[in-house]
Amino acid sequence: MLSIVKDLLCLAGVYATVLWLYHYFLEPLCGIVWGSVRCLLWREKLPIRYGPWAVITGATDGIGKCYAEKLAEKGLKILLISRTESKLIKVAHELEKKYDVETKWIAVDFANGPEIYDRLRQQLAEFDIGLLVNNVGFLPPLVSFDRISETDLLDLIHINMMSATMLMRMVLPGMKARRRGIVINIASTSGDVPVPYMAAYGATKSYLKSLSVALQDELRGTGVECQLVTPGMVRTNLSRTFYDKMPWYIVILSAEQVARHGVFLIGKTWHTCGHWFHCIQVCWYPLLPLKATVRIIGSIIKGTANKVH
Template sequence: MRPVALVTGASAGLGTEFAEQLARRGYDLVLLARSEDRLRRLAAHLTGSHGVECTVLAADLADPDTPARVADDLARRGIVVHTLVNNAGFGSVGRFEDIGAGVDQTQVMVNVAALVGLTRALIPDMLAGGAGAVINVASTAAFQPSPYFATYSAGKTFVLNFSLALRQEYRGRGVKVLCVCPGATKTEFFDEIGTKAAIGPMMSASTVVGTALKALDRDRAYVTPGLRNSLNAHLLPRRPRTLVAAIAKLVTRSAA
């Protein structure tokens, strides 16, 4: 029996690439996103190219009830998830007071609350089986405050710290937890937020996902794909935080 991976945000970008590379590794897939048509096209491609079984779940992770409904649906189908990829997410950019009402609240629901909810819903089966993995997609924005990306960077900091804490809880219990912190990547992300300012060179989704899966194989706690991204994330001074935020503003102010 093949292991099953659930990938959120599977209809585009890193989510599609995670699905592709996991299928190549012999995983059956549960593909979750809002766009059912896109998911069905991806499922047909993965089944035809790799011979894997794909289950399509069209759902909106901004709805607080979605994680519970997904878990119930999987249980009814008899699907036990071995690897959860919490990839779904989006960002907002600009002066905080200019961002549309409700946008940042929805962002927190998708980027943070749904990630926690799905992890909580699916980890018990992993523990019961003595094996499993959770891959949480954060960002290099997780390493410092980012003016004009305030909610996005704060949410990704949560994802990083949450992942590191869970990894310690589950070490020795058969469940790996990895946080992936990519920099700018060639996906639809920047088209959706309406800016490509101040983001620097972009990596391919294929490279980011390949690096992430290799890090999972090695049971890494987190990984920042790309030497430039890793240096920027780790050489930036950690204290004082007000200085870090001021430096970050010099980089991101063109997005305001």
């Protein structure tokens, strides 16, 4: 009887190890290899494979701007969406001058809630959208949940969740009718497990992760794809108040690094951290009980918050 129990425990350990290796290493590696081979054999360029226009939200700074640059470099026409008109005009002119691509822009503040979407739907209807990059985001101060203002909580819902949800709902019918296109949702590793002192922010990213993975299955056979990108700490305007206060062992990447690797992986993998540094940084999460993982991450964030405040 004891030997049977030992054998079962051994099998369970082997199964868990294989599953962990498959999820974090084998599946992404196979996707990257096959996607690279496919690109070499069929020489598919992004505008041909998906469509001529790339729509990018939060496109005037950070990851969004870098995605716009990398996609323009691939020959896509770029539709920039952000809230500040002057920044949009500046970035649009930079892209046109450097990459010789057509650009358009729409100034909209996603914090304004549902009333913005009727006009936005009409504006997007005239474009043959091949790529949608849902990047716009909002990160409130690192404080306990009860200290976050109600305004910040509503902004979190409107910017981090409603914007991606509504834009996907707008563009997916056209993509499915054309049988081509891809939605790229920029979430965060903070959506992988609950993060104390970033509880509401992490919850919005967890929502986006769940929605993206479900859509990937719904879209099978339609010619349309959905890619989930979950970077860790990135040097952007969102994190500028605290990223230099993080412990030395937290890998902090530039927005350009995340966008460069993210664009390379378009069509090659359904889920990426945007850079292998961040993939390595989170692969330990399932090796510990969830409560222990949450406690460790919470202590790191709390220590950082104390340095900021």
